Amino acid sequence: MTALDQVALGILVFMAVVAVAVLVFFGGWPGRVAAARNHPYRSAVSIGGWITLIAGGVFYPxxxxxxxAGSTDAEVEAAAEETAA
Known part of the structure; x- marks a missing residue:
């Protein structure tokens, strides 16, 4: 192998690692958002993010x-106080 072949192989490996990292980031993004916002269906959102991304990404958005769109705890408490009053 020449030095140019080794550089090309290194670039190819680097691109594969970046592709996997991007896939992991986008697959986990909806789940992280749902967990941070205390979404009532955060498990379903997390699974939905991975499934839709792997299945082609049509329903990923x-x-x-x-x-x-999930409600935070403060929004739920404020809505409960408004309806109780």
Whole structure:
């Protein structure tokens, strides 16, 4: 192997590592958002993020919106106080 072949192989390995890291980041993003916002269906959002990403990503934006649309505890408490008053 020449030095150029080794550089090309190194770049190829680096690109594969970056591709896996990007896949892991995007697969876990909806789950992390749902957990941070105390989403009532955070487990389903997390699983939905991985499944939709692996299955082609067509519904991935919907799962991400679902993760951000979850109510936080403060919003739930405020809504309960408004309905009780």
């Amino acid at each position: 919907l799962v991400l919106i679902w993760a951000y």
